[in-house]
């Protein structure tokens with residue numbers, strides 16, 4: 001593959017600038033960012049300067065970028081959740097290959113409309129389901145497909161959001177309100193639903209779900225807590241959600257996420273100003289959040305595989321943990337530790353006072369890597385490779401996370417949310433046909 005891929009970035013925020021555009025900077029022989037659209041001049045020009053994009057490649061809106069002459073081989077759409085559909089439809093009309101952030105759309109109808117448009121368009125939509133590109137989950141998928149634990153029967157899967165991460169994103173931050181972004185099981189967990197569906201090897205048949213916003217509510221506010229942590233809270237010394245302790249002291253050495261989200265100026269003064277004026281300095285019990293802080297869901301797939309899923313903000317760890325159970329063994333996994341433990345059923349015998357399998361346990365270590373355990377880089381490598389193959393006149397093949405492939409996880413999220421709200425079992429058959 002000779003030629004490099006040219007990219008236009010729509011939405012120069014955390015994902016657009018710090019993840020996707022950064023990858024291009026680190027791989028100058030493979031990709032180059034040639035245009036950017038963002039209404040925020042600081043972000044737009046910041047990205048443009050770093051990539052040497054001249055004035056005529058800088059746009060204040062996605063419309064201006066997409067309506068003019070074709071700017072690049074592909075576009076990356078990394079706008080806020082509620083701003084994915086319109087630019088994607090326009091980019092499809094213009095024949096672009098697209099890397100689209102998840103969730104692809106905030107409603108079921110818009111998700112289906114996008115899938116229909118993508119199926120008819122010459123370009124393609126790759127969804128940023130980064131977990132599929134991690135060494136951890138690709139190894140797990142291979143083990144399941146090779147039959148290392150026989151036929152997969154059931155799985156337990158926990159998305160441990162981490163108490164500080166939950167407070168940052170789902171109490172104070174961008175995903176705190178379903179009407180401004182989407183329900184948490186879509187916004188956060190569509191990655192995990194996608195992985196469960198991938199491992200199960202079949203679409204989901206039905207689901208039930210429970211959960212609510214229980215803790216981060218006004219009635220749980222400590223007595224005398226001020227509006228902002230910086231104003232001297234009586235429980236500031238012991239509160240695990242103290243914004244000053246977290247953003248200013250605990251993360252003093254951090255310049256990237258999550259500090260880069262609260263302020264462009266990540267110096268001490270810049271952080272303190274952000275906590276005095278911006279959303280991230282608010283008491284977690286006095287915010288305008290409404291998304292659940294814990295949710296469980298059961299899924300049954302069309303081949304009979306079942307899954308019990310939990311997503312929670314009440315964990316010290318910030319990772320995914322799971323256990324897959326098959327007819328000939330089980331696999332336990334811990335994403336952050338990069339560890340897959342395979343236990344196969346052998347001849348049972350008495351060991352250490354208990355009956356255990358005759359087979360030794362196998363611990364497979366997979367490199368965790370930065371950026372979603374290596375998934376961010378893996379996704380960009382796969383996306384750019386496809387663009388370059390197409391440019392070289394070769395068949396780019398289907399993306400591992402094409403929109404078609406990602407549709408099921410989104411349907412699972414909408415169905416689980418409906419099941420939670422209505423306290424009922426929801427069948428997915430009707431969803432896909434809408």
Ligand SMILES: NC(=O)c1ccc[n+]([C@@H]2O[C@H](COP(=O)([O-])OP(=O)(O)OC[C@H]3O[C@@H](n4cnc5c(N)ncnc54)[C@H](O)[C@@H]3O)[C@@H](O)[C@H]2O)c1
Nearest residue numbers: 011012013014015037038040061062078079080081101128
């Ligand atoms: N794949 C993942 O694992 C992952 C992780 C985090 C976030 N996300 C998703 O990525 C998307 C972006 O998240 P983020 O954290 O980068 O948010 P962000 O707020 O940091 O960035 C969004 C950017 O879009 C810009 N924008 C707003 N309106 C625009 C318009 N009309 N035209 C062009 N740009 C516009 C904003 O100014 C901002 O710079 C969200 O949908 C989010 O859910 C995905």
